[in-house]
Amino acid sequence: MNTTRRFEHPGLGESFREELLGDRLRVVLYEKPGFRRTFALLIARFGGGDMMLPDGTPIPEGMAHFFEHRLFTKLDGDISTRFSALGLSVNAATGLVRTAFHFTGSEHLAAGIELLLELVLVPHFPAEGVEMERQIIRREIAEHEASATTHLYRNLHHGLYHAHPVRREVLGSESTLGDITPTLLYRCHEAFYCPENLVLFLYGGAEEEVALRALERYLEQEAPPQPGRYIPPPDVEEPPGVVRSRIEQRHRVVRPHVAMGFKIRPGATRGRAFLEESILTQVCLDVTFGTGTRWYEEQYASGLIDDSFDAACNSDHGYAYVSVTGETGDPEGFEEAICERSQAVLEGGVEEDALRRVQRRMVGNFLRYFNTPEDALGLFANYHLQEANPLECVELARMLDAERIAARLQELLRLDRRCTSILRPRNSEDPGW
Amino acid sequence: MDGPGGAGVEHAGACSDFEHFRLGYPAQEYNLYVHPTDRFKTTTLRLYLHTALCEEEAARTALVPALLRRGCRRYPSLRAMTRALDDLYGAQLDADVLKIGERQLVFLSLDLAGDRYVGGEDLLPQGLGFLQCLLREPLGDDGSFPDELVAQEAAHLVHAVASLADDKLHYAIERCFRLMCDGEPFGVYEYGTVEALRAVTGPGLRLHLDQLLEASPADLFVVGDVDPHVTARLVASQLTLPRGEIRHLPPIEAQPTRRAVQRVVESLPGDAALQGELILGYRSRIRMRDPLAPALLLLDDLMGGGPSSRLFRLLREEQQLMYSISSFLVKSKGLWMVVASVADDAREVVEATVTRELERIAAGQLEDEELDTARRQVLSQLRTVDDAPGRKISFLLGRLINDRVATPLQVEAELQDVTRSQVIRAAGSLQLDTVYFLAPETPGEVEA
Numbered sequence: 001m002n003t004t005r006r007f008e009h010p011g012l013g014e015s016f017r018e019e020l021l022g023d024r025l026r027v028v029l030y031e032k033p034g035f036r037r038t039f040a041l042l043i044a045r046f047g048g049g050d051m052m053l054p055d056g057t058p059i060p061e062g063m064a065h066f067f068e069h070r071l072f073t074k075l076d077g078d079i080s081t082r083f084s085a086l087g088l089s090v091n092a093a094t095g096l097v098r099t100a101f102h103f104t105g106s107e108h109l110a111a112g113i114e115l116l117l118e119l120v121l122v123p124h125f126p127a128e129g130v131e132m133e134r135q136i137i138r139r140e141i142a143e144h145e146a147s148a149t150t151h152l153y154r155n156l157h158h159g160l161y162h163a164h165p166v167r168r169e170v171l172g173s174e175s176t177l178g179d180i181t182p183t184l185l186y187r188c189h190e191a192f193y194c195p196e197n198l199v200l201f202l203y204g205g206a207e208e209e210v211a212l213r214a215l216e217r218y219l220e221q222e223a224p225p226q227p228g229r230y231i232p233p234p235d236v237e238e239p240p241g242v243v244r245s246r247i248e249q250r251h252r253v254v255r256p257h258v259a260m261g262f263k264i265r266p267g268a269t270r271g272r273a274f275l276e277e278s279i280l281t282q283v284c285l286d287v288t289f290g291t292g293t294r295w296y297e298e299q300y301a302s303g304l305i306d307d308s309f310d311a312a313c314n315s316d317h318g319y320a321y322v323s324v325t326g327e328t329g330d331p332e333g334f335e336e337a338i339c340e341r342s343q344a345v346l347e348g349g350v351e352e353d354a355l356r357r358v359q360r361r362m363v364g365n366f367l368r369y370f371n372t373p374e375d376a377l378g379l380f381a382n383y384h385l386q387e388a389n390p391l392e393c394v395e396l397a398r399m400l401d402a403e404r405i406a407a408r409l410q411e412l413l414r415l416d417r418r419c420t421s422i423l424r425p426r427n428s429e430d431p432g433w
Numbered sequence: 434m435d436g437p438g439g440a441g442v443e444h445a446g447a448c449s450d451f452e453h454f455r456l457g458y459p460a461q462e463y464n465l466y467v468h469p470t471d472r473f474k475t476t477t478l479r480l481y482l483h484t485a486l487c488e489e490e491a492a493r494t495a496l497v498p499a500l501l502r503r504g505c506r507r508y509p510s511l512r513a514m515t516r517a518l519d520d521l522y523g524a525q526l527d528a529d530v531l532k533i534g535e536r537q538l539v540f541l542s543l544d545l546a547g548d549r550y551v552g553g554e555d556l557l558p559q560g561l562g563f564l565q566c567l568l569r570e571p572l573g574d575d576g577s578f579p580d581e582l583v584a585q586e587a588a589h590l591v592h593a594v595a596s597l598a599d600d601k602l603h604y605a606i607e608r609c610f611r612l613m614c615d616g617e618p619f620g621v622y623e624y625g626t627v628e629a630l631r632a633v634t635g636p637g638l639r640l641h642l643d644q645l646l647e648a649s650p651a652d653l654f655v656v657g658d659v660d661p662h663v664t665a666r667l668v669a670s671q672l673t674l675p676r677g678e679i680r681h682l683p684p685i686e687a688q689p690t691r692r693a694v695q696r697v698v699e700s701l702p703g704d705a706a707l708q709g710e711l712i713l714g715y716r717s718r719i720r721m722r723d724p725l726a727p728a729l730l731l732l733d734d735l736m737g738g739g740p741s742s743r744l745f746r747l748l749r750e751e752q753q754l755m756y757s758i759s760s761f762l763v764k765s766k767g768l769w770m771v772v773a774s775v776a777d778d779a780r781e782v783v784e785a786t787v788t789r790e791l792e793r794i795a796a797g798q799l800e801d802e803e804l805d806t807a808r809r810q811v812l813s814q815l816r817t818v819d820d821a822p823g824r825k826i827s828f829l830l831g832r833l834i835n836d837r838v839a840t841p842l843q844v845e846a847e848l849q850d851v852t853r854s855q856v857i858r859a860a861g862s863l864q865l866d867t868v869y870f871l872a873p874e875t876p877g878e879v880e881a
Contacts (some may be wrong), residue, residue, distance in 0.1 A: 087809030292515035364523025426703030
């Protein structure tokens with residue numbers, strides 16, 4: 001009753017397989033013989049961007065994150081103690097669309113997997129614990145608010161998006177934390193945490209077959225018998241234009257921080273089209289703003305940009321924008337330089353051999369992922385969740401041509417849909433360092 | 434002699450799980466360590482030049498890799514460098530300084546695609562040639578880096594050093610090191626000071642590079658699918674350093690604790706955060722080279738290593754005083770640091786709890802179970818060493834600097850052998866030296 005799909009790249013000597021266990025749980029196994037540690041990553045499709053339960057009950061901001069914290073407490077105390085006793089370190093992180101639970105270790109993998117399933121499938125939310133958690137999360141919010149990045153991106157998202165949940169605070173706020181109750185926690189568990197809503201990734205060298213058998217046993221004997229189903233969040237109506245073209249804030253920063261965003265139409269979301277589009281996007285940003293361009297060298301030499309400069313495409317369920325970020329002494333000059341460069345590329349194209357160079361570079365960059373298990377697992381999980389096979393990266397990059405780059409650049413560099421978020425120093429005093 | 438064949442190669446046997454060679458032996462010596470493995474898909478080269486960390490030289494040394502990154506005579510611009518790396522199938526170049534114990538190291542790292550994945554090309558000689566150009570044919574002439582480039586890189590580093598204050602936790606840790614180890618080499622920041630960075634000139638920096646190449650102890654590491662002996666001959670002919678008399682670097686000292694605990698509270702201008710960063714700095718005088726070092730590793734994990742550690746349980750889970758609390762060791766120097774983001778009114782509880790728990794452990798209040806957990810956790814972290822080339826290199830480098838060469842498996846065995854009474858002694862050795870609090874200037878104000 002298990003369905004298996006295999007993925008291979010003989011030239012690389014890499015392969016992995018996906019199993020649908022008991023017709024309920026997707027497991028992606030990536031065996032790395034000879035490696036000493038194994039990484040397990042369990043993804044749940046529930047995040048800070050989820051705004052309502054299937055019956056329409058609103059979900060307060062910060063719910064998925066609060067929920068992730070509370071899952072660690074079981075009847076006999078903090079479940080991470082049981083991971084630690086096995087030599088496994090466990091942690092979790094909540095994003096906009098998903099929550100990730102992961103552990104790493106070099107032994108007791110099967111026992112660890114069972115614990116991981118217990119962690120997400122067995123809820124225990126007594127009222128006292130919920131009160132305590134509010135206090136800890138208040139402290140976490142205070143830490144989060146102290147970071148300049150938090151404010152820079154919050155402002156950018158508020159400038160770019162009218163309604164999309166990317167505007168929501170994953171950690172919530174003082175007022176929304178108060179709306180979280182044990183009852184609501186249980187209802188979220190019921191709605192989102194069932195085997196059908198999870199994907200488990202295993203990457204590494206240890207006892208994966210044993211782990212698989214342990215999983216099957218757990219699913220048969222201990223998982224909730226009723227199959228659940230994933231309720232996709234309703235798509236929010238988001239106009240194509242931005243809210244504001246500029247948002248500034250005073251903050252405790254030494255030099256101004258700038259984040260420019262170009263709001264673009266969310267593109268392909270799955271399969272080879274998704275992989276191809278994300279490679280094409282990387283190539284476009286590299287040939288426009290990368291260190292191999294004359295433009296970069298000139299801006300770097302003039303001191304307008306430095307190593308903090310970066311251009312990337314941020315996207316997830318239902319939103320996408322290009323971000324160009326950095327610290328600079330001259331935010332207006334920075335903004336102007338980015339706009340001029342974008343205009344120049346849109347009109348005059350990129351350097352002639354740019355594509356060939358980037359294609360060659362992608363070979364090494366791709367191979368490098370396999371040097372660090374964390375990076376490799378991140379890459380695989382990222383693409384696999386969108387039903388794309390990252391082993392095809394290099395081959396797909398080879399198929400790109402100048403026309404497609406030119407077309408994609410028109411989609412990416414939307415100067416008419418931009419917002420610039422700037423944090424300026426509160427005062428110009430030297431911090432005394 | 435620089436030319437091919439002019440440099441000798443001496444195989445010095447195994448060192449940890451690397452093969453050790455002395456190159457240019459005996460006159461122009463530097464070390465090569467090769468770990469042959471087909472587990473990774475790239476070949477990683479890392480060259481380290483060791484210097485003694487000191488106030489006078491830190492800025493100048495930090496600027497050397499910054500200038501090397503900008504280019505060389507063959508690839509005289511960032512663009513030309515990027516293109517050369519692209520031609521090597523996206524080789525990754527990294528050049529920077531790093532502080533280990535009381536040493537400041539300049540490193541140059543080049544990561545090359547494995548030959549079998551790029552149609553059987555022979556990239557190692559090309560990669561070595563690239564490093565040779567960078568080191569031996571730097572930009573500029575007449576014994577000087579171009580003043581303009583030095584000024585640009587100095588300005589970038591000045592910004593980077595000043596912007597450390599944007600990351601309050603990192604800034605607080607560096608400030609605490611500075612105050613705690615004032616007058617000791619360890620108290621020096623590895624990127625120097627703003628004033629010293631601004632004072633560096635083109636000729637002065639070029640002279641400094643020449644001196645580093647001539648006199649600094651140098652180690653080159655290679656991890657990848659290579660033959661050690663073939664690699665050694667290749668490196669000896671392709672990467673020639675103009676070695677002179679090699680400087681001897683002093684061993685790292687573990688100073689005693691000051692008599693009274695130093696307490697410092699500071700604020701950053703304009704900081705209106707809700708809470709501050711508390712750093713407790715302890716001295717143990719147990720350095721990596723000392724027999725109790727493995728016991729100190731277990732103690733660190735047991736106190737502040739993760740969600741099952743004592744501090745996490747007592748301060749976060751039981752009292753909800755903070756979100757983040759952890760501890761870490763400066764292994765080469767025997768320092769133990771506790772780090773927490775807390776409100777002003779929780780500082781005393783944190784300090785009192787750390788003091789009390791250390792006293793309890795020193796008095797023998799230590800469960801076998803928590804010791805076993807700590808041991809498993811530390812062993813598991815140690816096992817990450819074998820799974821990434823950069824970690825393999827860093828592991829051996831750290832052991833070499835501390836004069837305590839071992840394989841990861843030998844260190845595992847040492848950790849297995851740590852006894853309860855050794856952990857108790859390690860706890861007893863810790864003495865509070867400095868308490869640093871980076872307080873908000875106007876606390877309690879919620880930012881808009």
